[in-house]
Amino acid sequence: MTSGNSAVIPAFTFERLAQCGTTKARTGRFHTPHGIVETPRFMPVGTVGTIKGLTPQQVESVGAQMILANTYHLHLQPGEDLVKAAGGLHRFMNWSQPILTDSGGFQVFSLSKLRKISEEGVIFRSPRDGRMIDFTPERSIQIQNALGSDVIMAFDECPPYPATRSQIRESTDRTYRWLQRCISAHERPTEQALFGIVQGGVYPDLRREAAESLVQLDLPGYAIGGVSVGEPAPLIHDIVNNTAPFLPENKLRYLMGVGTYREIAVAIAAGMDVFDCVIPTRLGRHGAALVQGERWNLKNARFKEDFSSLDETCSCYCCENFSRAYLNHLLKVKEMLGYILISLHNVAELIRFTQEIRDAIERDRFAVEFAHWLN
Ligand SMILES: [Zn+2]
Secondary structure, three states: OOOOOOOOOOOOOEEEEEEOOOOOOEEEEEEEOOEEEEEOEEEEEOOOOOOOOOOHHHHHHOOOOOEEEEHHHHHHOOOHHHHHHOOOHHHHHOOOOOEEEEOOHHHHHHOOOOOEEOOOOEEEEOOOOOOEEEEOHHHHHHHHHHHOOOEEEOOOOOOOOOOOHHHHHHHHHHHHHHHHHHHHHOOOOOOOEEEEEEOOOOOHHHHHHHHHHHHOOOOOEEEEOOOOOOOOHHHHHHHHHHHHHHOOOOOEEEEOOOOOHHHHHHHHHOOOOEEEEOHHHHHHHOOEEEEOOEEEEOOOHHHOOOOOEOOOOOOOHHHHHOEHHHHHHHHHOOOHHHHHHHHHHHHHHHHHHHHHHHHHHHOOOHHHHOHHHHO
16 A cells, blocks of 8 residues: 555645635635644634633543633633643643634733833733733734744734724724734744734724735735634625635635624625634523524523523534433533533534534535525
8 A cells, every 4th residue: 555645745835626606715725733624613712721611632632623722811720831831732732733823912901910011012911910021023922922823913003883983093003013923032933833813803904904915925824813703794705705705715714703604694695714603601600502504502491491502503422312302401400510511512513513514605505505594
């Protein structure tokens, strides 16, 4: 036996495969040192180094490929030095497939109080122990280099919504200067891909300008950031539709923080490839399930004697083995297994949604079969 046709494709290559004949949707394969990510694909979020409530084995069983972890949270606890001493984040959390780390920018700007922003970076008070922490582009990259994730994100300024045009202009320009500092600070470019983040708020010309200047830097991938920060959904569609066309076709395109059916479908139609959101596990912890495009509260009395599976079309461990009535019972008595099973199903559901879109693009049926999400 020979393996003559297994040409080695360099890490961080994005291979384009099928192209939708109607929309800009595409399928592809993103190569990383820890394996391939088949796109479009939803990426579950493991903020502090765990997809909440689920074992890596369970997460893998529902088709997860790349997962997320968060630089800000892992820096606060347990600290990147400890993770590095453990052999890096993959080994520490026992995830052998690709990992993407967020830069911490979003959390520094949204979660921490008492922050002071300057050209240098951001100083904020740790919510854990009250000590002052200095986050700069260099610091964020050092931490991500120590964690050893496959994809690392540039440290960006995340302005709130709404923000004025001049605030967005200033913040977008600073994000660009910070990106250049991130590139200089990055010490492992052959092992970790640094992605740039397009900001620009709701202003199409600023988004375009930001995208065009980032593309000049020829990065291994690009993200659209600053969405899902409280703006109405139609604005998310506008931002994505106004930004994606300016990102290179031969690079992976990542829409940050979006995890609802419609927004994912619309973004795929605009040519985006990967998505992340805490929604599936957050809903799971509240007893809410994503079923066939809807959200069901399984605590509801209507499930009390419903012995059918949560979703008979789903092949996850939850749906193959347990009834709605049992899940309703677990939630009523507040047993942790209930939250675990629903979280597992929810993660499975969003991955399956993107996988079904992938299959439809391959058959060139995406625009028809997913029309109800696109219009
Ligand atoms: Zn399921």
